Structures are given as C-alpha cells and as structure tokens.
Amino acid sequence: xxxxxxxxxxxxxxxxxxxxxxxxxxxxxxxxxxxxxxxxxxxxxxxxxxxxxxxxxxxxxxxxxxxxxxxxxxxxxxxxxxxxxxxxxxxxxxxxxxxxxxxxxxxxxxxxxxxxxxxxxxxxxxxxxxxxxxxxxxxxxxxxxxxxxxxxxxxxxxxxxxxxxxxxxxxxxxxxxxxxxxxxxxxxxxxxxxxxxxxxxxxxxxxxxxxxxxxxxxxxxxxxxxxxxxxxxxxxxxxxxxxxxxxxxxxxxxxxxxxxxxxxxxxxxxxxxxxxxxxxxxxxxxxxxxxxxxxxxxxxxxxxxxxxxxxxxxxxxxxxxxxxxxxxxxxxxxxxxxxxxxxxxxxxxxxxxxxxxxxxxxxxxxxxxxxxxxxxxxxxxxxxxxxxxxxxxxxxxxxxxxxxxxxxxxxxxxxxxxxxxxxxxxxxxxxxxxxxxxxxxxxxxxxxxxxxxxxxxxxxxxxxxxxxxxxxxxxxxxxxxxxxxxxxxxxxxxxxxxxxxxxxxxxxxxxxxxxxxxxxxxxxxxxxxxxxxxxxxxxxxxxxxxxxxxxxxxxxxxxxxxxxxxxxxxxxxxxxxxxxxxxxxxxxxxxxxxxxxxxxxxxxxxxxxxxxxxxxxxxxxxxxxxxxxxxxxxxxxxxxxxxxxxxxxxxxxxxxxxxxxxxxxxxxxxxxxxxxxxxxxxxxxxxxxxxxxxxxxxxxxxxxxxxxxxxxxxxxxxxxxxxxxxxxxxxxxxxxxxxxxxxxxxxxxxxxxx
Amino acid sequence: xxxxxxxxxxxxxxxxxxxxxxxxxxxxxxxxxxxxxxxxxxxxxxxxxxxxxxxxxxxxxxxxxxxxxxxxxxxxxxxxxxxxxxxxxxxxxxxxxxxxxxxxxxxxxxxxxxxxxxxxxxxxxxxxxxxxxxxxxxxxxxxxxxxxxxxxxxxxxxxxxxxxxxxxxxxxxxxxxxxxxxxxxxxx
Numbered sequence: 001x002x003x004x005x006x007x008x009x010x011x012x013x014x015x016x017x018x019x020x021x022x023x024x025x026x027x028x029x030x031x032x033x034x035x036x037x038x039x040x041x042x043x044x045x046x047x048x049x050x051x052x053x054x055x056x057x058x059x060x061x062x063x064x065x066x067x068x069x070x071x072x073x074x075x076x077x078x079x080x081x082x083x084x085x086x087x088x089x090x091x092x093x094x095x096x097x098x099x100x101x102x103x104x105x106x107x108x109x110x111x112x113x114x115x116x117x118x119x120x121x122x123x124x125x126x127x128x129x130x131x132x133x134x135x136x137x138x139x140x141x142x143x144x145x146x147x148x149x150x151x152x153x154x155x156x157x158x159x160x161x162x163x164x165x166x167x168x169x170x171x172x173x174x175x176x177x178x179x180x181x182x183x184x185x186x187x188x189x190x191x192x193x194x195x196x197x198x199x200x201x202x203x204x205x206x207x208x209x210x211x212x213x214x215x216x217x218x219x220x221x222x223x224x225x226x227x228x229x230x231x232x233x234x235x236x237x238x239x240x241x242x243x244x245x246x247x248x249x250x251x252x253x254x255x256x257x258x259x260x261x262x263x264x265x266x267x268x269x270x271x272x273x274x275x276x277x278x279x280x281x282x283x284x285x286x287x288x289x290x291x292x293x294x295x296x297x298x299x300x301x302x303x304x305x306x307x308x309x310x311x312x313x314x315x316x317x318x319x320x321x322x323x324x325x326x327x328x329x330x331x332x333x334x335x336x337x338x339x340x341x342x343x344x345x346x347x348x349x350x351x352x353x354x355x356x357x358x359x360x361x362x363x364x365x366x367x368x369x370x371x372x373x374x375x376x377x378x379x380x381x382x383x384x385x386x387x388x389x390x391x392x393x394x395x396x397x398x399x400x401x402x403x404x405x406x407x408x409x410x411x412x413x414x415x416x417x418x419x420x421x422x423x424x425x426x427x428x429x430x431x432x433x434x435x436x437x438x439x440x441x442x443x444x445x446x447x448x449x450x451x452x453x454x455x456x457x458x459x460x461x462x463x464x465x466x467x468x469x470x471x472x473x474x475x476x477x478x479x480x481x482x483x484x485x486x487x488x489x490x491x492x493x494x495x496x497x498x499x500x501x502x503x504x505x506x507x508x509x510x511x512x513x514x515x516x517x518x519x520x521x522x523x524x525x526x527x528x529x530x531x532x533x534x535x536x537x538x539x540x541x542x543x544x545x546x547x548x549x550x551x552x553x554x555x556x557x558x559x560x561x562x563x564x565x566x567x568x569x570x571x572x573x574x575x576x577x578x579x580x581x582x583x584x585x586x587x588x589x590x591x592x593x594x595x596x597x598x599x600x601x602x603x604x605x606x607x608x609x610x611x612x613x614x615x616x617x618x619x620x621x622x623x624x625x626x627x628x629x630x631x632x633x634x635x636x637x638x639x640x641x642x643x644x645x646x647x648x649x650x651x652x653x654x655x656x657x658x659x660x661x662x663x664x665x666x667x668x669x670x671x672x673x674x675x676x677x678x679x680x681x682x683x684x685x686x687x688x689x690x691x692x693x694x695x696x697x698x699x700x701x702x703x704x705x706x707x708x709x710x711x712x713x714x715x716x717x718x719x720x721x722x723x724x725x726x727x728x729x730x731x732x733x734x735x736x737x738x739x740x741x742x743x744x745x746x747x748x749x750x751x752x753x754x
Numbered sequence: 755x756x757x758x759x760x761x762x763x764x765x766x767x768x769x770x771x772x773x774x775x776x777x778x779x780x781x782x783x784x785x786x787x788x789x790x791x792x793x794x795x796x797x798x799x800x801x802x803x804x805x806x807x808x809x810x811x812x813x814x815x816x817x818x819x820x821x822x823x824x825x826x827x828x829x830x831x832x833x834x835x836x837x838x839x840x841x842x843x844x845x846x847x848x849x850x851x852x853x854x855x856x857x858x859x860x861x862x863x864x865x866x867x868x869x870x871x872x873x874x875x876x877x878x879x880x881x882x883x884x885x886x887x888x889x890x891x892x893x894x895x896x897x898x899x900x901x902x903x904x905x906x907x908x909x910x911x912x913x914x915x916x917x918x919x920x921x922x923x924x925x926x927x928x929x930x931x932x933x934x935x936x937x938x939x940x941x942x
Contacts, residue, residue, distance in 0.1 A: 219937075656786050
C-alpha cells in the first residue's frame with residue numbers, strides 16, 4: 001500500500017502528541033529489556049474502553065496501566081482495569097466447551113472439544129431454521145465489537161432478533177438525543193463553570209477520561225457542582241450542594257427550572273429562534289410546573305429552584321445539565337432526558353466551550369479541510385437487512401416500540417414473547433457475555449421462559465447464571481488474549497483504537513470472532529465475510545491502510561492533534577482557521593447551519609411524530625413519574641467502582657475488595673422495622689421477594705433503599721459468589737418506559753422481617 | 755544528594771476507587787487479606803447535612819520513625835533519604851514495630867512470615883526513578899510524589915500553594931505523606 005501524503009500528515013500529528021507525553025518516555029528505556037515488552041490495547045473490564053498498556057514479561061502480563069498515547073489517560077487505570085490480570089489467571093474461568101448432560105439448568109455437564117461443540121451448535125441452528133425459520137433464534141450481546149459481530153452473524157443466518165444491552169442501560173438517552181438533535185451530543189466538563197448532575201455517578205461508574213475531568217471540576221473551588229441523588233453517592237460527596245431528590249422525580253425538578261426560565265424570559269432567545277422548533281408547545285406544557293408545584297414530587301423547596309435557575313442562567317453558556325449515562329429512573333425516562341437536553345438548549349450551550357457539542361466526524365473534517373486526512377473505515381461485519389419483523393416490534397410502524405432501533409431491541413419483551421410464542425415461534429438464543437438472569441428485570445420469569453427453549457448457546461469467560469441454563473457453553477478468551485478490529489471514537493477530535501492481544505489464549509479458549517467465523521462456514525454463509533484471519537479483517541477494515549494499522553499495533557490509540565473545534569465559539573473557530581489557513585472562517589461557522597437529521601431539520605423542543613404516536617410525549621410534561629406504586633419504599637440500584645454490572649464478581653482481586661452488597665437503609669427506617677446493622681430481612685413486591693442484609697447509613701433518604709448491582713447470583717460453579725448478596729432485578733417489573741423501551745430500575749417495595 | 759521525598763494525597767480529588775490499593779497488591783505481590791495501602795471512605799454528619807471523607811491508610815514514612823528505634827535486631831532501618839525499610843532476613847517477627855507504629859501501617863505477611871509495609875515501591879520503581887505504583891495509576895491524579903527540595907517539582911509547588919496536613923503531627927513523627935483536606939461537605 002502506497003502511503004499517501006494525507007496519511008503521512010495524519011500520523012505526523014499523532015507523533016507530535018506523543019512527544020508531549022513525558023511519562024511514556026520515562027517508562028520505556030528503564031524497563032524494556034530482554035523479554036520485557038509493552039502491548040498497547042483497550043481495556044474490557046467495563047464498557048468504558050479506556051486505552052491501556054500491558055507489561056508482558058516472559059509472555060506473561062504482569063502489570064496494566066493507562067496508555068499515555070491517549071493524553072487524557074496519562075498512566076491512570078482503575079481497580080477493575082488493574083484486575084485484568086487477576087481475571088486472566090482466575091482458576092474459575094471456563095477453559096473448555098461444556099455440553100449439557102442432565103435437564104436444562106440442572107448443572108450436569110460434560111467437556112467437549114471445540115469441533116464437537118461447534119458442530120452441535122451449527123446443526124441445532126440449522127434444524128431450528130428448517131423447522132421454525134431463522135427468526136426463531138435470538139442473539140444478544142452488549143454493544144461493542146461482539147455485538148457488531150453477532151448482529152452480522154444473526155442477519156446472515158436470517159434472524160432480525162438481535163438485542164444489545166441498550167434497553168437495560170442507555171437507551172432513553174440515546175433515544176432522547178436522536179429525537180431532539182438527530183445525533184449524539186457530548187459534554188465538555190473540562191471547561192464548564194457550573195454542572196447540574198442528575199445521579200450520573202461518574203466516580204463509581206468510571207470512565208477514566210471523563211471521571212478525571214469531572215474530578216478536576218469538582219475539586220476546583222471556583223466551579224460549582226450540584227448533585228441530585230436520593231443517595232449520598234461519591235459524586236454527591238464531591239458536590240457543592242447535594243439534594244436528596246425523591247427517586248424518579250428528576251423530571252419534576254427540570255420542568256420547574258424550564259418553567260422559571262420561560263416565565264422570566266431568561267434563555268438564549270436568539271439561539272432558540274434560529275435553531276429550534278416547538279417553543280410555543282413547550283411554553284404551553286410548562287404553565288403549571290412552578291417551583292411550588294415540584295416541591296411535593298422532589299422534596300426540594302421552591303426557593304432553591306428559583307436560586308438554582310438564576311445561577312445556571314448566569315453561568316450560561318458555560319454550564320451543563322448532565323443527562324447521565326444509564327438513567328432508567330421512572331417510566332417518564334424519555335421525558336426526563338428530553339427535558340434535560342432542552343434545558344441545555346435554552347441555556348444556549350450547544351457547540352460552546354464548557355457546554356455540549358456534537359461529534360466532529362472524519363467525514364465532516366475531511367470535507368472541511370478539503371483533503372482526506374482522516375481514515376474512513378469499512379465494516380468487516382456485513383449485516384444485510386432481514387425482511388422479517390422482530391419479536392418486540394422494534395422499529396416497526398404501529399408498534400409500541402416503533403422508536404426503538406431495530407438493531408438494539410427491547411430485552412424486557414423477550415420473556416413474554418418466548419412464553420406466548422408470539423408473534424411467532426421462538427426456539428433458540430445465542431448469548432455472548434450477556435447475563436440477563438442478573439441484568440434484566442424479572443429474572444424469575446426469564447428463567448421459566450429460557451427453560452422452554454430448544455437451544456441456548458452461551459459464550460462467556462465465566463460460568464454465569466445464564467450459562468447454567470445453556471445447552472452449550474463456549475469458553476471465550478479474555479480481552480488480553482484477543483486481537484480485535486479498529487474502533488473509531490467520536491468526539492471533539494476523532495480517535496482510533498485497536499485491541500492488541502498481550503498473550504496467546506492461556507487455556508483452550510477462543511474469541512467470539514473465531515467461533516462465529518467457523519459457525520458461519522458450517523452454516524453455509526462463510527462467504528459473507530471478506531476475511532478469514534484477524535490480519536485480513538483489519539486490512540479489509542482499514543482499506544489496506546498499512547500506516548494506520550502499524551500505528552495502531554504499536555500504540556493501540558491514535559488521535560490527530562487538530563485543535564478542538566466548537567462551532568459556535570468564535571475563538572475556537574478562529575484558532576482552527578489559523579491552523580488551517582486554507583479553510584475559510586465562514587465555511588466553518590456554516591457547519592452549524594446545516595439541516596439537522598430530525599424530521600423538522602431543527603433542534604426539536606417539540607417532536608410532532610412522537611406526539612402523534614404517544615400523546616403527551618411530544619414535549620416535556622409531567623407524566624408517568626411514579627415508581628413507588630403505593631409501596632412504602634423505593635428500591636434503587638447503581639454501579640460501584642469495584643465491580644462491573646454482573647461481570648466481575650468472581651475476579652479474585654475485586655472479590656477480595658467487595659464480595660457482598662448489603663442494602664443501604666436510613667437508621668430511622670431500620671428503627672421503624674426493629675432492624676439493626678447486619679440484620680437480615682426481606683424486601684418484596686408483586687414481582688419477587690429478596691433476602692437482604694441491612695447496612696445502616698445516613699447517606700440515603702428514609703423512604704429509599706439502595707443496592708449495588710450484580711450480586712445475588714445463582715452460580716453453583718462459582719462457589720465464591722453463588723448466592724452472595726442480593727439482586728435488585730428480582731424485584732423489577734417488565735414494564736418499560738414509553739417511546740424508548742427502557743427497563744425501569746427504580747421500583748416500589750416493602751420491608752418484611754425475616 | 756539526599757532526597758526529600760513527599761507524597762501528597764489530595765482528598766478533594768480522591769474518589770475512593772481503590773485503584774491505588776489494587777496497584778499496590780499487583781506491584782508488590784501483597785497476599786490476600788492484608789494491605790500495604792487502603793483508602794477508607796466514611797460518611798459523616800446527619801441526613802441531609804453530610805460530608806464524605808477519604809483517608810489514605812499506609813506507612814507515612816516518618817522522618818522520626820518510632821518503628822525503627824524499637825526494633826531489637828536492626829531489621830527496621832532508615833535510609834539516607836529518610837525512607838523507612840525492613841531487612842526481611844533480619845526480621846524476627848517480634849511485632850514491636852507493629853505496636854509502635856501510630857499509623858497501623860505494618861502487618862505480618864502471612865506468606866513470608868515477616869513484617870511488611872509500604873516502601874514507596876522502592877526496589878521495583880523508586881530506585882529506577884519511577885513514581886510509586888499507587889501514584890502512577892491514580893484515576894483522578896489525587897496522588898503526587900516527588901522531591902520537595904526541588905523547587906520546581908509538583909510536590910514543592912503544591913506545598914507552597916496548599917495548606918498541608920500531616921497525620922498525627924502532634925506525635926512529632928514528621929511524616930513524608932501528607933494530605934490536602936476536603937474543602938467541601940460537613941466536617942465533624
């Protein structure tokens with residue numbers, strides 16, 4: 001491949017970025033000797049995908065740290081990231097394919113060779129396709145490379161039924177962004193002066209670059225951080241003001257802020273007039289949502305709302321109302337998140353430094369700079385359109401889930417679809433590192449549904465709760481043992497990352513890519529993939545751009561050093577044009593004037609097509625905020641900095657730090673029930689009953705209870721974590737949030753003495 | 755020239771994520787169940803008037819170390835840079851030092867059956883001009899390490915700018931580990 005001039009320039013920028021990284025220089029000469037090497041890759045201990053480097057001595061990974069080629073990382077890494085080696089060497093990892101011997105879920109297995117296990121999976125899938133149609137197979141994975149791969153596998157097999165983790169996690173946000181802006185938006189925490197945080201616990205659900213920016217923000221005495229959370233989280237601990245808002249009532253709070261701004265005409269009039277649609281509908285909807293009105297919902301007094309509204313307005317546009325990451329607090333989730341986005345819009349912080357911004361994509365920058373500076377990738381995972389409706393109706397006109405992306409689906413709809421065999425026969429499920437018996441609502445019902453399937457295939461590194469229900473369990477290699485494709489990350493400046501393996505698989509495991517590729521061959525559609533090996537895959541994806549590939553193999557992370565560009569920030573646009581003298585100032589400013597990818601082409605305060613399908617949902621208003629349903633307490637749940645959802649509980653280092661998740665309870669609540677520290681009791685509702693251990697703390701509202709996620713497992717083959725702690729999912733109903741189909745993770749419960 | 759090491763822990767930046775704790779275990783092969791380093795997180799006050807406090811628990815590398823003078827074999831010693839170390843081969847596990855340490859920083863390594871504590875990762879890192887493992891991985895860069903006698907070092911600059919607190923300063927132990935106290939939240 002001949003290296004083009006443009007490409008050379010792109011890589012030159014990356015090298016410039018490197019020379020500023022002193023720490024990296026300091027590392028290399030002193031430690032690199034003999035068998036001692038560094039491999040740069042991407043972490044997978046959670047979904048944040050931080051850039052890492054792995055020190056490998058005599059082919060054994062011995063140390064992990066942040067990859068300083070990503071300047072935001074420096075050498076930082078979290079406890080989970082560091083525990084990648086603890087997971088790698090964990091004796092409890094799956095090491096050979098297992099096939100069910102006894103009844104489904106009975107926990108009787110025999111070891112099988114890869115050839116036998118895959119031949120069984122392929123012939124079973126072929127049989128289901130012949131008898132019931134390919135649509136009778138479901139496929140699920142969290143988003144990322146494994147999801148792209150599995151979606152492609154499903155589509156080529158002929159099933160539309162792929163499920164990502166979205167509907168159990170960020171779908172409300174993704175959906176609200178899509179409907180309001182027609183694209184994703186990002187937050188510039190680094191330069192903001194004022195942030196209102198709605199339970200976005202960045203100090204426990206860690207993403208190193210974002211968490212670091214937030215930590216610097218919170219520690220800066222000249223900035224202001226407001227946190228709303230029923231629980232005194234780490235984030236709340238760093239706030240200037242913490243409001244223990246009643247669970248699920250964020251929407252009422254935001255509606256009253258919007259009310260005050262519209263009442264007093266304190267918003268960016270010019271911005272709204274020029275770029276938005278639906279201000280009148282918004283005004284009409286917010287007439288009654290006064291600061292006094294919201295008091296009974298949130299427990300925050302009206303005077304505070306008036307003061308905060310004034311402070312935020314004065315800080316604008318260097319203010320952010322942070323919509324969070326996973327937010328599924330009430331059925332009104334779509335409304336909550338839209339209201340927060342609209343609050344940002346009224347403050348005119350869009351494409352302003354210290355506000356919110358849209359991705360500067362490679363395509364866009366190549367056009368702007370009039371040369372192909374940024375590599376464009378082609379997908380190695382083709383997924384042809386399958387002309388069959390999904391079991392949940394996602395993306396289908398007239399369906400309750402018409403606004404849910406077809407690709408992602410609604411996890412909460414699976415159990416009922418299997419149990420009723422509606423809209424058609426559902427017989428099989430292929431899951432990769434997905435554990436719905438812990439992470440999806442009403443696992444009792446899901447278990448019953450799974451028991452009735454003909455084929456369950458689980459690809460995982462551990463014998464998860466869900467794997468216990470499988471016919472075939474396929475042992476996957478961990479991320480340290482896997483090479484992967486190139487990932488393009490969007491943001492202010494595009495960056496590219498690539499997972500490079502630090503060692504060959506330790507014990508008889510293989511990657512999902514290898515598994516899927518051999519199954520595709522066995523099922524007769526191997527030729528859908530223009531590659532066989534990883535090298536071929538990467539070359540295909542990079543369109544033969546060997547310079548990019550070489551750079552990613554060495555560095556794991558590549559980013560061009562173009563100046564950050566905020567399209568509505570004059571100084572930023574000017575700096576950009578100074579750097580690229582041939583780019584016309586007007587041309588850059590005009591980038592923001594383009595038609596948006598929404599039905600109206602503008603930022604939609606009011607969404608006509610949503611209103612048409614879901615009356616009362618076109619514009620933010622007070623609907624569906626109740627999560628307590630006449631129970632005395634609301635159970636909420638969240639992430640810890642030690643564990644990732646239902647994935648890491650068995651990792652030795654992390655297990656040693658946190659092996660249980662007692663229920664947070666305010667002392668006055670405990671007293672009312674005659675409970676003391678470490679007592680055992682039950683929480684229950686119409687969905688389930690779960691045993692809990694009491695943890696007394698002042699850091700929670702007396703009407704609220706809290707559990708960290710991922711515990712209360714049923715994994716007899718992982719005795720360390722089997723039946724330790726409690727699972728909040730067992731009390732969650734399958735009801736979903738209108739429009740976006742999100743699982744709702746706050747629910748009403750009562751306390752019952754043991 | 756002798757170094758004047760200082761480790762500054764900024765409580766305002768610490769989020770209690772335990773990356774330092776795990777880094778220490780991995781770097782120094784600390785057995786399960788014992789710790790050279792932990793961060794304790796406590797909630798103080800009465801709902802809803804609360805504060806959250808983050809405390810680094812480790813050896814503070816005293817300039818005047820009580821653990822050295824009580825050691826009957828000379829296993830506990832202080833280097834010319836003022837760092838306190840333990841000669842494993844001379845340790846008879848008498849535990850005098852464990853009792854003498856006001857910071858509860860010492861423990862018996864159950865695998866080696868010798869007393870152990872934080873060394874600022876001296877052998878594996880500091881002696882090669884690398885920061886201690888905890889400092890290098892800290893997710894929010896709440897830990898800073900260096901030679902305070904070097905005017906332009908980060909720790910010297912921070913020391914001039916911030917009010918530093920030295921743990922149990924009244925004991926006259928003169929720790930090299932100090933902290934910048936939290937500016938937010940209720941203090942009890």
